[in-house]
Amino acid sequence: MSAAAWLERAANLASALPRRRADDERMRWSRDRLAAWQRERVAEIVRHASERSPFYRERLGGPVRGPVELSALPILTKDQLMDRFDEVVTDPRLRLEALLGHIEALRGDELYLGEHRVMTSSGSSGRKAVYVYDRPAWRAIVMTANLRMSRMVGLKPGVPRPRIAVVAAPDGKHMTFRGGASMDVGVFVSRRFSAASPVPELVAALNDYAPDLMLGYPSTLAILAEEQIAGRLRIRPKWVTTSSEVRTASMAERIRAAFGVEPFDCLGLTEIGIAALDCTEHEGMHLFEDLSIIEVVDEHGRAVPDGSPGAKILVTSLWNRVQPIIRFEVGDLMTVTSEPCACGRTFRRIVALDGRSDDVLELPGPSGLVSVHPIHLRGVLGRHAAVVAYQIVQREDDLEALVVLAKDAAPEVVVELGCDLVAAVRAQGAEVPVVVRAVPAIVREPGVGKLKLVRARPRGCP
Template sequence: MPISSTSGTSVREIAGKLMARTRWTPERLAAHQRERLDELVRHAVAGSPYYRKLLGADAADGGTGVRLRDLPTLTKATLMEHFDEIITEGPVRRDAAGAHLAGPRPGRPFGPHRVFATSGSTGRPGIFVYSQAEFAVWTASHLRMMACMGITPDMRAVGIGAPSPAHLSRQMMAEVAAGRPGDAPALSVATPMPYMVTALDGYRPDAISTFPSTAALLAEEQLAGRLRIAPTVVAVGAEVLTEDMRRRIRDAWGIEPRQAYLTGEAPLIASACTGEEGMRLWEDLVLVEVVDADDRPVAPGVAGDKVLITNLVNRVQPLIRYELTDLVTLAPGPDRAGDPFRRLSSVEGRSDDVITLPAPGGGDVAVQPVLLRAPFTAFREVMQYQVTYDGHGLTGRVVLREGSPSDTADRLRAELTRQLREAGAVPPPIAIVPTLEIGREGGHAAKFKLIRHTGR
């Protein structure tokens, strides 16, 4: 479906067309991907000085089609450095877009476009530009996702996203909420918990969409008897969903959280669907390559070092083999019969979360984030935690449940030490610090980072 065809077409009509693609054959999906990739490359070469110089003026015009693996990759640093040369619509400039985001109304349209800023959790905030038609397609993709999760149009749904309208999740949730029943409260992940509890008790949502860390805290409120709601769907994305977060949501409401893999560069990459294992990759909208550190494909069942995405929808700011430092794993085994979409089995954070520690016999050991999280998720006394590595030692800040044993911090330190040794690393000095509250990151998204590096 070419972007230009969305003119005059409602988002719900677009969502209906996207839903029909779930019945495509694998051959039909592959043909669509080839066609859209060729169109994207031709458009990029025609409108972007950066891509014209990089790929050559005759890219995608040879009649045999473009091979994705032959195209160069694009990092966020390169995108921001060459922003004005990559944009295909001349009036859009990085400085003007940045000034708009820093202004008093960052959620307002930027001329005929929408502009978003990423959280900057990797240390480099990004600026991303969408046409109104492109944004409509991505909004429709979220309606398709919700339908696959079991969220129907008549359900009372509430979105609890980023506090800043400069972040895509805030604007996307507002668009998706339009036309739904009831007057959903305006909440963000930065809303104080007592106010959030009161608002949700008053609204009594059937479905909640939010960050995993917020869903887990709401589950704690429910288990403590301060929150009294009965959602049938809890959808989470934008952060790592850990096993202890899953457990708390199950304990609070008797349901499994439905996970989505969302980014500012492509607003929906994958999401869970009712009755399916893992997350369905929406590769009619974005091509996904799970690769190692040298951009070589990794096999299903093996965690990659990063992800390369090619956004098949956006044309104003072409993103071709754009690098995300996310640690994801393709699901092994055959997909459901007739299903054209591959699946992800897990999203475990960013490669930036990997820390390097010395090995006993010399050399270094890369410690994966899942290992750093494991000791904390195993202790039910821990409500919330954050691990900070400063290059010399590890500090685990923890919010403990009331009545936790006085030796909890010592037992946590011992368990983390044991797990690091079993991983073949020499444990650095470790401090476990109980605290009343752990704050969110700064920036537009206000994400909660489980693992922080301060020694770089």
Template sequence: MIRFTVRSLMLNRIPRLPENQVIELQRRRLQSIVSYAMKHSAFYRRKYQGIDPRNVRLETLEPTSKSELMAHFDQVVTDPNIRRADLERFLDNPANEGSPFLGRYIASHTSGSQGQPMLILQDRRLAELMFGLQMTRGNARKATPIEAARRLISPARLAIVTLKRGFYPSATVFESIPPAARIFMKVLWLSQTDPDVIDRLNTFRPSILTGYAGVLEELSLKAEGGQLRLAPELQQVVNNSEVLTDRARLRIESAFGCHVMNNYATGECTFLSNGCSTDSGAHVNSDWAILEVVDAENRPVPAGTPGSKVFITNLANRTLPFLRYEVGDVVTMATEPCRCGSRLPRVERIDGRTADTFWIQDGAHYRQLISSVFKNAFDYAREVREWQVTQEDRNRFLVRIEVLPGASLDEPHLQRVLHRQLEMYRFRDIVSIRTEVVDRLGPDPKTGKFRRIVSRVGPPSDLEQRLRIDHGHDIARPLSVTNQASRSALPKAPSP
């Protein structure tokens, strides 16, 4: 406990250090992890042949991908006792939930919602690092020795509300809370589907509430309705694993009366960042991880500009090294410092996956319809609690809508704002959209995450189609949008 406390408090010094000191610490740890990977991993020894790890620069390392690491899994891992076949058998058995693989490793896998799942292994000591960072840098209260002593006497009360337990990364993280960290907190882990979830939360009176954005928003409605009563004990709300929209954040903050800290991480690097305690976004823990925001050609993009994807380098995981690991997240880095005083880089926005886009056929070409077209439209539909867009065919969409309790959908208004957004991006007369009001939109039962953007057709699949992708914006024709109930076409809006 003493060791964990001292190390955690030392972690909290880093965000106040000058940037050059953090970069130097990052550089030394990069050299160390690359050296270790080249020595103990046959895959990295071949991939980075000719590179001197003592003088390595990040940009000289070729990126890695999920498909590449999975194809060579047994050569990527640095422990010769690890075999992919054994790990898969371990993960296939629900009885192993909460148990370490080979007696020492935390094992998990990604959801596979974007294709093949990634198998993940990490030493249990990394759980100490993650919780040390969360309890200091990710704490709404200032982490000091006095605060640590106070928590020994009066532990924090952490309520975790997810869809289910299992081998997905966030579940295994909570299953692996280090004993030293548990001294400072009491933990209640609930499923959103538990029939008594509201009663148990009211009884537990958490000081910290964490969950997926969709779950937190659902609970905020219960708080607004008076069924969920967590004030004044609740001091911190933390979003994990799902994109937090601006509307959802405002709704949750209004209902609970406290700032939502929006963590950004992946299963491959669970301690990538911690939500900012004063502003939107999250601070990258750049002493233990490197986040690169790049365009489609792997070129760095400046702060304030959304990237096409990111490269993540985990500087702590020596069992399964992730070096410049490609993730299709659309991320924008902040250009301005925030009020919390941290000097660590801050992610300003996370807009989901690059895969959360639609490819539309326009004559002989294909054009990309970004999800922001729909997100921007629903910013003006304040009676809508949640929405989901499904691409049923190449140019045909279904928009399913859940309205707030006691509200009714202003359909003509929604049609107008949808029409306006689609015209702005010049998709008139190219696609058709129908809307459908449903009682409830919930998370994917397999992953526990809510998907607002679903494509049943995907991007153009063969090389010939990809060569026909058109990036021009010269199309300007009327767009027809119909409603499932009325089947009435949208009124024509004037051209922008």
């Protein structure tokens, strides 16, 4: 790490540390107090956007000053954000074309113009998007969330310094990498490991590093758990946190069995930063509602009742002034509850995270196409003790289920899974053959190392 990079990280950490008590207190405010705070933040971010972003000024009909009803503001789509990128941002030096070039050349935590972190969404569905955080936004959002995460899981600074391993995207284009890199200073040691590396390489590197806290995609950590059980991986992390993918019951069980700890789960979205983490009750992830607002809505953008699954979410960043993200549409299938949590924190919780809306399969039934939610297939594959990893691929005439089986799995499991999947699909009113194939590994998304559990055919295809 260069001296400049070290200073940058140290300054970011130093800016967030003194606020930690206030940051924690907000998680225990009454809902009314939090709502009032959110209204103030929304008014401020909308005022700023309407004054400084030509795009928002136009869509909001000029500068907006005073209180704003968030739910009355227009929804922002990814196409709008990208088509009019240069007008959305509030810093005229930021131009999409130049940022794309910067992203292509990114290897680590390099800053654009010495102050902006530029990232892309993982692009698992269609068009990639570009997100920018200037230094104040990075500190207010990502550093606050990083330190809050370490406190919520109980990771305390000390000597020797706690060692964090982030097993995720291999380079600085992605939020998990940049967020992890930001912690590599001062009281913490943080190292990034590529989830796209061959497993033996990853195992050797982790054995060498011996992390205290390991954070990564659940599909990767489940495979590492298998390696630990087999005796090739020999680490003793006191904390394991999964992130950024759907975590199935069997993945969590495998992690528990291998490392002897109850895994935490967090939600990071490049659009708004780290958005949620579960507490030690492990009864859902508390949304970081003082950093961003997530509205769970149906396919027409109308709010769904508490505890009901939505068709997508609308995200608003309360602190990103350089690229205002206001009611931005993201295809996450999420269920949120405001039921109280035993930990006493009042922030609402995500009680189910079911992938992205493009994971919903359109399958033939006796009377036309039927939408089958990924949760029904996960019910079969995600809970089966013999399945280490899986991926459902929709093909021309059937569904193919690729499964990585545990070492001790009986060969007839493949047949059993096939029958269960056919039954699960049939229970939803669809009729389609399912082919189950045991494979040694599943190919991950290039460049990111994420694993998409369902690969549906794009809507509208024959």
